[in-house]
Amino acid sequence: MIHFNAEIEQFEQMGEKTGWSYVFIPASLANQIKANCKTSFRIKGKIDNVEINGMATVPMGEGDFIIALKRELRKKLKKEAGNSVKLYLEEDKDFKIDMPEDLEICLFQEEGLIEQFLSMPKSHQNYFINWLNTAKTEPTRTKRLVMIVNAMYKKQDFGLMIRENKINK
Numbered sequence: 001m002i003h004f005n006a007e008i009e010q011f012e013q014m015g016e017k018t019g020w021s022y023v024f025i026p027a028s029l030a031n032q033i034k035a036n037c038k039t040s041f042r043i044k045g046k047i048d049n050v051e052i053n054g055m056a057t058v059p060m061g062e063g064d065f066i067i068a069l070k071r072e073l074r075k076k077l078k079k080e081a082g083n084s085v086k087l088y089l090e091e092d093k094d095f096k097i098d099m100p101e102d103l104e105i106c107l108f109q110e111e112g113l114i115e116q117f118l119s120m121p122k123s124h125q126n127y128f129i130n131w132l133n134t135a136k137t138e139p140t141r142t143k144r145l146v147m148i149v150n151a152m153y154k155k156q157d158f159g160l161m162i163r164e165n166k167i168n169k
Contacts, residue, residue, distance in 0.1 A: 001045060001090040002032045008069060010081035016162075020068050021081055023047075025089075027063030034091045038063060040123045044092035047085050050076045054095040056123070097129045102141075106149050113152040120157065127158035 006023045014020070025033075034041050044053035050073065057065040074080055107114040117125060128148050135141035151161035 001088055002029055003086070003088050004029055005084055005086055008074070008079055008081050008083050008085060017068075020066075021071075021074060022058075022066040022068050023085065023087065024060075025057065025065040025067065030057070030063060030065045033089055039121065040065075042092040042095040042123075043067065043089045044095070045087065045089040047073070047087055048077055048079075053092055055092075056126075097126050099125075099129060100132060102145060103129070103132060103148065106145050107152060110149070110153065113149060116152045116155060117148075124157055131158070 006025075008021055008023060010021045011017045011019060030037070033043065038059055040056050040059060042053075043055050043057060046052065047069075052073070055067055057067055059065055069077075077083075077085060079085060104114070107117050117128070128151075132141065132144050132148065135144050147161060147165060151158075154161075156164070
């Protein structure tokens with residue numbers, strides 16, 4: 001486990017990340033958590049006195065990462081952009097998201113779709129699953145299921161699927 005202090009920062013203009021609050025993890029520290037990793041990975045530990053687990057790191061290039069701090073977590077911390085936090089972090093090797101039954105049924109309907117989904121890195125599978133699981137209504141969940149099935153048919157990763165669907169609106 002590594003320990004360091006950091007300031008909560010916020011993106012002003014950064015494409016899809018505009019407005020995000022985050023903590024920056026330089027490559028030297030990220031390398032101590034998970035050596036030679038350039039892709040997203042999950043962490044656990046503490047931010048100040050708040051326990052965290054399964055939080056995703058977001059690669060920022062050259063081995064640097066950020067951890068996005070959602071509003072709910074910032075409220076628990078009672079901190080916003082400009083405040084300092086103490087971090088105690090390690091890789092969360094136990095983190096696992098189970099595939100929702102409705103997604104599994106949909107992917108088995110067409111030949112090759114489940115194989116396409118399972119061929120993606122676990123972190124990419126988790127993006128799709130988390131996104132599906134955060135739908136607040138049945139119509140939204142159904143729309144997201146259709147988008148995921150279409151993305152697998154087109155062999156798209158999560159980011160490409162989201163970008164294509166924003167352009168087509």
